[in-house]
Amino acid sequence: MSTRTGKQTIVLGSPPVVIGGAAIVGKKEGDGPLARFFDQIIDDEYFGEKSFEKAESRLLRDTLVKTLEKCGKSASNVHFIISGDLQNQCTAASYAFRDVQVPFLGIYGACSTMAESLAIGAVLIDAGAAEMTACITSSHFCSAEKQFRYPLEFGSQRTPTAQWTVTGAGCILLEKQGNGPGITHLTCGTVIDMGIKDANNMGGAMAPAACDTILRHLEDTGRSLDYYDLVLTGDLGSFGRSMLVKLLRDNGVDPGDRYNDCGCMIFDLERQDVVCGGSGCGCSAAVLSTYVLELMNQRKLNKVLFVATGALLSPTWIQQGDSIPSIAHAVSLENTP
Amino acid sequence: MSTRTGKQTIVLGSPPVVIGGAAIVGKKEGDGPLARFFDQIIDDEYFGEKSFEKAESRLLRDTLVKTLEKCGKSASNVHFIISGDLQNQCTAASYAFRDVQVPFLGIYGACSTMAESLAIGAVLIDAGAAEMTACITSSHFCSAEKQFRYPLEFGSQRTPTAQWTVTGAGCILLEKQGNGPGITHLTCGTVIDMGIKDANNMGGAMAPAACDTILRHLEDTGRSLDYYDLVLTGDLGSFGRSMLVKLLRDNGVDPGDRYNDCGCMIFDLERQDVVCGGSGCGCSAAVLSTYVLELMNQRKLNKVLFVATGALLSPTWIQQGDSIPSIAHAVSLENTP
Numbered sequence: 066m067s068t069r070t071g072k073q074t075i076v077l078g079s080p081p082v083v084i085g086g087a088a089i090v091g092k093k094e095g096d097g098p099l100a101r102f103f104d105q106i107i108d109d110e111y112f113g114e115k116s117f118e119k120a121e122s123r124l125l126r127d128t129l130v131k132t133l134e135k136c137g138k139s140a141s142n143v144h145f146i147i148s149g150d151l152q153n154q155c156t157a158a159s160y161a162f163r164d165v166q167v168p169f170l171g172i173y174g175a176c177s178t179m180a181e182s183l184a185i186g187a188v189l190i191d192a193g194a195a196e197m198t199a200c201i202t203s204s205h206f207c208s209a210e211k212q213f214r215y216p217l218e219f220g221s222q223r224t225p226t227a228q229w230t231v232t233g234a235g236c237i238l239l240e241k242q243g244n245g246p247g248i249t250h251l252t253c254g255t256v257i258d259m260g261i262k263d264a265n266n267m268g269g270a271m272a273p274a275a276c277d278t279i280l281r282h283l284e285d286t287g288r289s290l291d292y293y294d295l296v297l298t299g300d301l302g303s304f305g306r307s308m309l310v311k312l313l314r315d316n317g318v319d320p321g322d323r324y325n326d327c328g329c330m331i332f333d334l335e336r337q338d339v340v341c342g343g344s345g346c347g348c349s350a351a352v353l354s355t356y357v358l359e360l361m362n363q364r365k366l367n368k369v370l371f372v373a374t375g376a377l378l379s380p381t382w383i384q385q386g387d388s389i390p391s392i393a394h395a396v397s398l399e400n401t402p
Numbered sequence: 403m404s405t406r407t408g409k410q411t412i413v414l415g416s417p418p419v420v421i422g423g424a425a426i427v428g429k430k431e432g433d434g435p436l437a438r439f440f441d442q443i444i445d446d447e448y449f450g451e452k453s454f455e456k457a458e459s460r461l462l463r464d465t466l467v468k469t470l471e472k473c474g475k476s477a478s479n480v481h482f483i484i485s486g487d488l489q490n491q492c493t494a495a496s497y498a499f500r501d502v503q504v505p506f507l508g509i510y511g512a513c514s515t516m517a518e519s520l521a522i523g524a525v526l527i528d529a530g531a532a533e534m535t536a537c538i539t540s541s542h543f544c545s546a547e548k549q550f551r552y553p554l555e556f557g558s559q560r561t562p563t564a565q566w567t568v569t570g571a572g573c574i575l576l577e578k579q580g581n582g583p584g585i586t587h588l589t590c591g592t593v594i595d596m597g598i599k600d601a602n603n604m605g606g607a608m609a610p611a612a613c614d615t616i617l618r619h620l621e622d623t624g625r626s627l628d629y630y631d632l633v634l635t636g637d638l639g640s641f642g643r644s645m646l647v648k649l650l651r652d653n654g655v656d657p658g659d660r661y662n663d664c665g666c667m668i669f670d671l672e673r674q675d676v677v678c679g680g681s682g683c684g685c686s687a688a689v690l691s692t693y694v695l696e697l698m699n700q701r702k703l704n705k706v707l708f709v710a711t712g713a714l715l716s717p718t719w720i721q722q723g724d725s726i727p728s729i730a731h732a733v734s735l736e737n738t739p
Binding site: 066067068069073075078115116118119144145149151152153154155156159160162163165166167168169170171172173174175181184185188189191192193194195196212251253254255256257258377378379380381382385387390392 | 403404405406410412415452453455456481482486488489490491492493496497499500502503504505506507508509510511512518521522525526528529530531532533549588590591592593594595714715716717718719722724727729
C-alpha cells in the first residue's frame with residue numbers, strides 16, 4: 066500500500082525493486098562516454114528493417130528481450146508492459162509488442178515517458194495489481210527528425226539551443242521483491258507552460274517543470290537535495306541544465322555537483338557535434354537502465370532522484386503559434402542500507 | 403489493495419467509486435439518440451477557438467470543469483488527471499491541462515483510452531496513491547479527419563466499413579469512497595494484430611482484441627456474460643460489432659441482447675450518414691460518463707462491463723504497408739447491492 070505525503074508525493078509502502086535493466090543504442094551513442102554500459106550498439110540506423118519507424122520498434126522489442134534475458138525472466142512473468150515513444154500515435158511501442166502476449170498500457174510523456182512508466186509500473190506492483198512490470202521507452206534520431214523537423218536529406222542547420230534525439234531504447238524490470246534498488250517515492254508533475262515558443266529550445270521550456278517537481282519533492286518529503294548521491298534530469302541538455310541550476314538557486318536550493326542531466330552525459334558535447342546534448346525518450350531511459358543501475362548495484366550510488374522531463378508540444382500546435390507545455394516526474398531510487 | 407485472479411484480471415480490494423461524470427459533444431452527436439444525456443452540445447466545431455486542435459483541447463478542459471461542478475469538487479481535490487487523445491503527441495490533453503495544477507499522466511490507447519484511464523485511475527486509488535482521480539478523454543471529427551485521412555475540403559467518399567469520429571469529451575471522477583458504482587475488476591488487454599491493413603476497417607481490426615479481452619475476463623473471473631446487465635464495447639461500429647458477436651459465438655459465448663457498442667449508440671445509423679457508427683476516444687467516454695452512469699445511478703443497470711477498444715495504427719505505418727495492432731481493456735462497474 067502507498068501513502069501520500071505533502072501535496073504531490075507518493076510513498077511506496079513496499080518499494081518495488083529494480084531487478085534489472087538493459088539498453089540498446091545507435092552508433093553515435095555507442096561513440097559517446099557511456100558506450101561501455103550499453104548492452105548493444107547498432108551501427109545500422111535501419112536495424113535491418115525497411116523504415117526508421119520499424120527500426121525503432123525493433124529497438125524496443127529487442128531491448129525487452131535483452132532485459133528479460135539478463136534477469137533470467139520470460140515474458141510470461143511480466144504482468145504489464147508500460148511503454149510509449151515519440152512517434153505519432155506511439156506506434157514504435159504498439160507495433161513492438163504486438164507479438165508479446167503481455168497486457169500493454171500505452172503512455173505519452175515525451176522525454177518524461179521513462180519516469181511516467183516507472184511511476185505507473187511501481188504503483189501497479191505496490192497496489193498488488195502486478196508482480197512484475199516492464200517499463201520501457203525509445204526514441205530514434207531519424208524517425209524523430211523527419212516527423213518533428215525536416216527530412217534528413219534537407220540537412221537543416223541547428224540552432225544554438227538544439228538537442229540531438231538519441232537513437233536508443235531502455236528498459237527496466239520492476240518486481241515486488243528481489244535484489245536491486247527500490248522505488249521509494251514518486252512525485253508526478255503538473256503541466257507547466259512558461260510561454261516559450263521556440264521548438265528548438267526544449268531545454269529552456271522544460272527547466273521550469275523540472276524545477277517545480279524537484280522543489281515539490283523536497284517540500285513534500287522534507288528532504289534536501291544532498292540527501293541524494295545523484296539528481297538526474299533527462300533531458301534538458303546543457304542550456305536547460307544551466308537554466309535549472311539557476312532556477313533552483315533562485316529558490317534557495319544549490320544542486321552542487323550531485324546534479325547532472327542524461328542529455329549531457331550520453332554524448333561528449335565537445336566532440337560529438339550534438340549542440341546542447343541528447344534528447345528523446347530513449348536518452349534518459351538508456352542512461353538510467355544501464356549506467357545508473359550499474360553504479361547503484363555496485364553501491365557507488367545509493368540514492369538517486371531521477372527526474373525525467375517532457376516537452377509536450379506537437380509541430381501542429383507550434384505552427385499555430387502556441388507555446389510549449391512541459392512536465393517532469395521524479396522517481397526516487399534507493400538501495401536498502 | 404488489489405489482488406490478481408487468473409491470467410490478466412485485477413480484483414480491486416476497495417472498489418474505487420464513480421462519483422460522477424460529464425460529457426460535452428458536438429452538433430452531430432447532439433442530434434443523435436443520446437442527446438438528452440449530454441451536459442452540453444456545441445454547435446460550432448471551432449468552439450470559439452482558432453483551430454480544430456484548440457477546440458478539442460477546450461472540450462477537454464470544459465468537460466473537466468463541468469464534471470467537477472456536478473460533483474461539487476474543485477481541481478485541488480483531484481490527485482491525478484489521466485488523459486489522452488488522438489492528436490499527434492496527445493496535445494489536446496497536454497494543452498488542455500496546462501492551467502490546471504494537478505499531476506498529469508498522459509496516456510495513448512486510441513479509442514481504448516477511456517478504459518486505460520479508468521484502469522490507471524482506479525489502481526492509483528486502490529493503492530493509496532490517490533484519493534481522487536479524473537479520467538478524461540476526447541476526440542474531434544475535424545482534427546482527426548485532417549490528421550488521419552484527408553483535408554475536410556477534399557470531401558472524400560467513405561468506404562462501407564468506415565466510422566465517424568465523434569466530436570466530444572467524457573470525464574469520470576473516481577474517489578476512494580462515495581456514492582456511485584464501483585470499479586470492481588480490470589482486465590487489461592494485450593496487443594493483437596490479425597493482419598487487417600484497411601485503415602477504414604478499424605472495427606474489423608479491433609473485434610478480435612475485444613473478443614480476446616472479454617473471453618479472458620470471463621475465464622479469469624469465472625463469470626458468464628449474463629452476469630452483466632450490459633456489455634459495452636467502444637467503438638467497433640456496426641461491422642465490428644457483428645464480427646465480435648460471431649467471434650464470441652464461435653467461442654461458445656452468446657452475448658444476446660445485453661451487448662451493445664458505443665459507436666452504434668451515439669448516432670442513429672439509419673438517419674445520420676455515419677456509415678458504421680461512431681469512433682474516437684470521445685465516443686465511449688461520452689456514452690459511459692453520461693448515459694451509462696445515469697442508468698447505473700437509477701439502478702436500471704447494476705453491472706456493466708465496459709470494454710473500450712483501440713486501433714493502435716498510424717498513417718505512417720499504414721503507408722508503409724503494415725497492419726493494424728489493436729487492444730481492448732475491460733472495466734467492470736458494479737452497483738453495491
